[in-house]
Amino acid sequence: MTTFFAILFTVATLTLVIGLGLKIAQYARTPAPLKIPTTPAPLTKPGVAFRLAREAVVFESLFKANKPLWIFAALFHFGLAVVLVRHVRYFQTEVGPLVALVQPLALPAGLAMLIGLLLLLGRRLVLERIRYITGRSDILMLVLLLGIAVTGMFMTKHVHTDVVAVKAFFTGLLGFEIRSLPGDPLLVVHLLLVAILMIVFPFSKLLHAPGLFFSPTRNQTDTPREHRHLCDWAAKLEDKRS
Amino acid sequence: MAYTSKGASIEADEEGYLININEWNEELADQIAKDEGITMSTEHWEVVNFLREYYAEYQIAPAVRVLTKAIAKKMGPDKGSNKYLYELFPYGPGKQACKIAGLPKPTGCV
Amino acid sequence: MAAPFDTPVLGDVDERRIPALKVGAMAESKPYVATAAHQEPLGFPGVLEDGWEKKAIGRMGELLGKYRSLQVFMDICVKCGACTDKCQYFLGTGDPKNMPVARADLFRSVYRRYFTTAGKLTPGLVGARDMTKEVLDEWFNYFHQCSQCRRCSVFCPSGIDTAEISMAARDIMDTIGQGQKYCNEIIGKVHKVGNNLGLPAPALLNTLEGLEEDILDETGVPVKLPIDVHGAEVLLVTPSADFFAEPHVLGLIGYAKVFHAAGVSWTLSTLASEAGNFGMFIGNYEQMRKISMRIRDAALALGVKRIIFGECGHAWRVAYSFLNTLAGPWDFLDPRYPVPQHILEFTNDLITRKGIKLDKSGNDGMVLTVHDSCNVARGARMGDRPGGQFTIPRDVIRASVPKLIDMHPDTICEKTFCCGGGGGVLTDELLDLRLKGALPRMEAIKEVADRDQVNFVAMICAICKAQFTKVLPYYGFKMSMAGGVHQLVSTAIVLGNEQ
Structure with a gap:
């Protein structure tokens, strides 16, 4: 069991890091030949950074679009963010200040995440329009996240696992050393689902996380008259002209 | 599509505009107008004839304003208005009258 | 049919x-x-x-x-x-x-x-x-x-x-x-004849002469519509519908009056007798570029110092956002002005500097609302601040008309609805789609028409003008209820006092 998970997490981590790295490299490498920010748009780079920050942190556009959905999404994402930070403790020998700070929020954050996910799932099943655009993979993704959240919450609240051993396993793994992992069924399921999530990440819609920052409608300055914007392949067309 | 006029088949595009404007004749104009729900009156003919004359000179239908002015000159100032032309050709004097006159459809943002 | x-x-x-x-x-x-x-x-x-x-x-x-x-x-x-x-x-x-x-x-x-x-x-x-x-x-x-x-x-x-x-x-x-x-x-017509309509140069000249006569008859002022004038200060590039269709042509008359009143020399071009660029609608960079190059060629040939675009929504997106990329650099033009400029930037600047005089009584009885044209609203800008594309047209309208009422906030500015005819769907065989696509805009118009007696919708796009003229009657409005911003400037501007 321990060896299996050691291999699984190594593979999952490599898939996540390399897969994501390749995707980000692809986005960065692909030129944006035209200025297409959705206007009104910021005129300066700090302005663009602020726009992206608003999108990433408070989901500005989603807020304009749909208030209930914004609440559901915020519950899930903020909950997840806190839970992720809290999980850093399983990888640190000394627990950092941020991790310590969010420790008391563990339960509310987990609940927020769970409720958010259930609302998002319910919406997909109940609203006619959303049901129409929902594919099997969209449901599976929510079920996967729900599985992770539920097993995690159960371990926190009811069926405690040996967290010291879990921490030893992961810190050991970071140093390429295999230490034994507890065999509790809940933990096994939890870790298995997390590994699956890590592996599908670069192949799925979860790419929206890095992708947002490459979205030309959001990450460009509105300065086409002031600065001539010319990508490589467009510049080559000009050679033909003269 | 195609029209049949005076025993000959006359080719038109999907919307009924003639492919070759030289194949137009007055009997065909009556026929196209009928398909459009229009019975040709003297006023309709004035417009159609002016369109054809203008086209012969400029290879394009006249601008709406040029048309209204010409009609006002021929038929009196009360008839030289966009509104009057729409009464004659409810789908729009430009497009509908051009079709009846056998001219190509004006394209673009019109 | x-x-x-x-x-x-x-x-x-x-x-x-x-x-x-x-x-x-x-x-x-x-x-x-x-x-x-x-x-x-x-x-x-x-x-x-x-x-x-x-x-x-x-x-x-x-x-x-x-x-x-x-x-x-x-x-x-x-x-x-x-x-x-x-x-x-x-x-x-x-x-x-x-x-x-x-x-x-x-x-x-x-x-x-x-x-x-x-x-x-x-x-x-x-x-x-x-x-x-x-x-x-x-x-x-x-x-x-x-x-x-x-x-x-x-x-x-x-x-x-x-x-x-x-x-x-x-x-x-x-x-x-x-x-x-x-x-x-x-697009084929643009390459062959020079504009979307397929309006050949002689017909264009004839049309412009007729318009000069009309303005003289109406105002007694010899306002000119110059074309292919070498050495003019400004090249005006405007949609060919402005030469041809109603109510578009009233806007063209408005631009001419503004240039006349401001005493700025200007010219149209037979080579670039079209602002529209349908290359964008078909997503083809090379077509878009080829169409844009006509404007560069015309500006060089005529030796102008500035380029100004008339009221056309997608043309302004291509002009404002892409023209520098497609046909720049513009180092041969006067660096004191942005390239290109929108006619509304030009007119608004004149109003602010008191370079022209407007008399609102020319538009007495009009209660206006503004339809923000989608390509201008979300794909471009005017002026030097984000959102200038919303404030500048409104400022010019306020200077020309007694009363301006905005439509529901969810339907204007960046949230504006398309007229239903943009992006290459302004064609008769898609009329059903155009009519249904206009629904949200028509609902917003109806609200202000019923509540505030709004009787005119101003817009800055040739497609919007053609689309509104077509669909308004289906919804029980008058077709003459739609028109351009410079149509309003045209009836408010004071002529005859200039040097």
């Missing part, structure tokens, strides 16, 4: 009514396919030839490598549905494939099949589809039910812009020989 259809019933704007899904409601709506005569002059194959499927996928791969927008937008949609109730064509038709996410998925499903691991391994799970004739037909119909207005991009949490996807789809369809007649015939 277009098939008979029903005009939708207008509802209350504040209710934000979302229609129940009518699957397949618009499945049959499609524009005419371009014939070889329209395709070949643009360098596209005349008809769909054997092996088109492979060619389409090849072109898709090329575009994915050339446009970051397309590549990123293919990957990052989470199907949250924030866009589902934002498109005027969905709101007007109830056809679920007119929800932006569903429209994009027509493209995305093919992308997944050929370009993603998940789609290659488990097509059923992620909704991946082979490129078949059935899929192509669906593309042709539904990517011509998108006006590329970008309203969805305002609300998408990831900034996905369906316009980019519909442009790519149309580019692919052109490349394999299934283009759209309306756009491609028009």
Whole structure:
């Protein structure tokens, strides 16, 4: 069991890091030949950074679009963010200040995440329009996240696992050393689902996380008259002209 | 599509505009107008004839304003208005009258 | 003649009514396919030839490598549905494939099949589809039910812009020989004659002379409409509809009066007698560039110092956002002015500096509202501050007209609704779509017409003007209720006092 998970997490981590790295490299490498920010748009780079920050942190556009959905999404994402930070403790020998700070929020954050996910799932099943655009993979993704959240919450609240051993396993793994992992069924399921999530990440819609920052409608300055914007392949067309 | 006029088949595009404007004749104009729900009156003919004359000179239908002015000159100032032309050709004097006159459809943002 | 259809019933704007899904409601709506005569002059194959499927996928791969927008937008949609109730064509038709996410998925499903691991391994799970004739037909119909207005991009949490996807789809369809007649015939005319209408130079000169006579008759002032004048200060590039159609021509008269009153020398050009650039609608960079180069050539040939664009929505997007890229650099023009400028920037500046005088009594009894044209609102700017594209037109209107009332805030500025005729759908065979797509805008107009006695809708786009003139009567409004901002300036401006 321990060896299996050691291999699984190594593979999952490599898939996540390399897969994501390749995707980000692809986005960065692909030129944006035209200025297409959705206007009104910021005129300066700090302005663009602020726009992206608003999108990433408070989901500005989603807020304009749909208030209930914004609440559901915020519950899930903020909950997840806190839970992720809290999980850093399983990888640190000394627990950092941020991790310590969010420790008391563990339960509310987990609940927020769970409720958010259930609302998002319910919406997909109940609203006619959303049901129409929902594919099997969209449901599976929510079920996967729900599985992770539920097993995690159960371990926190009811069926405690040996967290010291879990921490030893992961810190050991970071140093390429295999230490034994507890065999509790809940933990096994939890870790298995997390590994699956890590592996599908670069192949799925979860790419929206890095992708947002490459979205030309959001990450460009509105300065086409002031600065001539010319990508490589467009510049080559000009050679033909003269 | 195609029209049949005076025993000959006359080719038109999907919307009924003639492919070759030289194949137009007055009997065909009556026929196209009928398909459009229009019975040709003297006023309709004035417009159609002016369109054809203008086209012969400029290879394009006249601008709406040029048309209204010409009609006002021929038929009196009360008839030289966009509104009057729409009464004659409810789908729009430009497009509908051009079709009846056998001219190509004006394209673009019109 | 277009098939008979029903005009939708207008509802209350504040209710934000979302229609129940009518699957397949618009499945049959499609524009005419371009014939070889329209395709070949643009360098596209005349008809769909054997092996088109492979060619389409090849072109898709090329575009994915050339446009970051397309590549990123293919990957990052989470199907949250924030866009589902934002498109005027969905709101007007109830056809679920007119929800932006569903429209994009027509493209995305093919992308997944050929370009993603998940789609290659488990097509059923992620909704991946082979490129078949059935899929192509669906593309042709539904990517011509998108006006590329970008309203969805305002609300998408990831900034996905369906316009980019519909442009790519149309580019692919052109490349394999299934283009759209309306756009491609028009682009052909631009190359051959110089403008979308196919208005040859002699006809243009005749028309302009007639307009000069009209202005003289009306005002007693010899306002000129110069063309091909070498050494003029300003080159005015305006949609050819301004020469031809009503109410467009009233705006052209307005520009001429402003130049006259300001004492600025200007000229039109027979070479660049069109501001519109349908190359954008078909998503083809090279066509867009070729059409833009006419403006550069005209500016060089005439030796002008500034370029100003007339009222045309998508033309202003291409001009403001792309012209520097496509046809720049503009180092031979006067560096004191932005290149290009919008006629409203020019007029607004004159009003501010008191370079022209406006008398609102010329528009007595008018209660105005503004329809923000989509390409100007979400794809460009005016002035030196973000949002100038909303304030400048309103400032000019306030200076020209006694009363201005804005429509419901969810339907103006960046949230404006497309008129229903943009992006290459302003063609008679799509009238049913245009009529239904106009529904949200008509509801907003009705609200202010009933409540505030609004009797005129001002806009700054040739397509909007043609579309409104056509659809307003179906909804019980007068066709003369729509017109350009410079049509209002034209009736308010004080002439005769200049040097």
